[in-house]
Amino acid sequence: MCALEADSGKLKWVYKTGGWVDAGPGILKNLLMVGSGDYQVYALDAQSGKLKWKYQTTGNISSSPLVTEDRVYVGSWDHFLYALDVRTGGIKWRFETKGAISSSPVLVGGILYVGSWDHFLYALDAKTGELKWKFETGGWVDAAPLITGNTVYVCSSDGKVYALDRDKGEEKWVYATQGRINCTPAEGKRLLYVTSYDGSVYALESTTSVKLVVGKGKA
Helix, strand or coil, rough: CEEECCCCEEEEEEECCCCCCCCEEECCCCEEEEEEECCCCEEEEECCCEEEEEEEEECCCCCCCEECCCEEEEEECEEEEEECCCCCCEEEEEECCCCCCCCCCEEEEEEEEEEECCCEEEECCCCCCCCEEEEECCCCCCCCEEEEECCEEECCCCCEEEEECCCCCCCEEEEEECCCCCCEEEEEECEEEECCCCCCEEECCCCCCCEEEEEEEEE
């Protein structure tokens, strides 16, 4: 993990973890969080790179941590989503799925949304870790969902884009591409954009799943 000056590219500091790092850090104010292939979550001072604390999980971490004023949320390949105290690294709760978690969690309205390789998208109470609902896709979910209004959009390795009711987790619509999808959807004006391993970029009407544009190319 390294920090560079934005204007010049000059190296400010380097912090070496015990494994590979393949997900972006989470940051809030002067606190930087990063997960590593050594199974640990590191909390660093963003200005100096000094270690504040670290927490040991039992699996690789390729989920970008979500940092709030009081907690850090991060998924691990050990099947757990962890909620840690942002100041001390002490565990508040953990929620077990049936597969690795590489999806970065998303927090909206006090609810955490996170996907797992067990094919499910989960909605959890951010304070307690209580399960609110879960929705089963046809493949693993390894990218963060997109939440806009009362709809959760999630992509799956089954090649489908799912639109779900945010409160109940019920399916509103589904659209199937011809290849695996492991991206977070992007939102435009009334349009939803996704890329697929079939080599296409799709633009969908966010309310109906009607395909408006398909751009062919190499994805």
